[in-house]
Amino acid sequence: MEWACSQGSLEHVIVCGHSNCQILDVLGKSQIQSAPNCRSSPFLSWLTQHGNSTLTRFERYEMDRLQPITFQGISPKELWDAYVDPQCHWTDQDQFSQVNVLQQLQNVSSHGFLKPRLKSGALQLHGMWLDSRQQLPYLFSKEQQRFVQITDNNIDSLL
Numbered sequence: 001m002e003w004a005c006s007q008g009s010l011e012h013v014i015v016c017g018h019s020n021c022q023i024l025d026v027l028g029k030s031q032i033q034s035a036p037n038c039r040s041s042p043f044l045s046w047l048t049q050h051g052n053s054t055l056t057r058f059e060r061y062e063m064d065r066l067q068p069i070t071f072q073g074i075s076p077k078e079l080w081d082a083y084v085d086p087q088c089h090w091t092d093q094d095q096f097s098q099v100n101v102l103q104q105l106q107n108v109s110s111h112g113f114l115k116p117r118l119k120s121g122a123l124q125l126h127g128m129w130l131d132s133r134q135q136l137p138y139l140f141s142k143e144q145q146r147f148v149q150i151t152d153n154n155i156d157s158l159l
Contacts, residue, residue: 002113011123015108017101018130019094027051050107054100061099068145069099071106074118083146094131098147101127102140126159 004010027047061069061084068081082102085095105127109118117123127140129147138147139158148158 001108002111005114005117005123008122012126013108013114013123014126014128015101015104016128016130017097019090019097019132021093021097021100023047027055050104051100053107054096054103057103058096058099061095069102071102072109073106074109074115080142081145082140086146098129101129105140124159 001013005013057069065084065088066086068083070079070081072079084098084102090098105125108114109125114123118125127147129138129140130136131138137150139150139155140146141148141158148154150158
């Protein structure tokens, strides 16, 4: 990502997630955190390291699902809220996947090499989530503070 962004022509970074995500289900059940081969597997090590922040945030979300989750943008002063599944439509696994997309947006925005381009507006971060059961794409809207189904009618306003 650093190389692609340093070339200057990249305008959008999209963090993607999807429903029925089995990897996140494994993390959510804490099965890999105690796995003896976690350190020997680069994938499991990466997932544990970067997934723990999602797990912590999801546990806080579960305490009061009607409250927004606050995320940090490119600086500690830039905060944004997200409501995850306010209609109680998705499974816990799907909600966890959506929280993960938002958490990874926060993680990506913390990279120092991205901050100047993010501040200037030359680079935009997006969170996308796919309902793989119904093949429906969603994009996170900071304005609406939730994932919004992408349609021909709203794609321009979402971007």
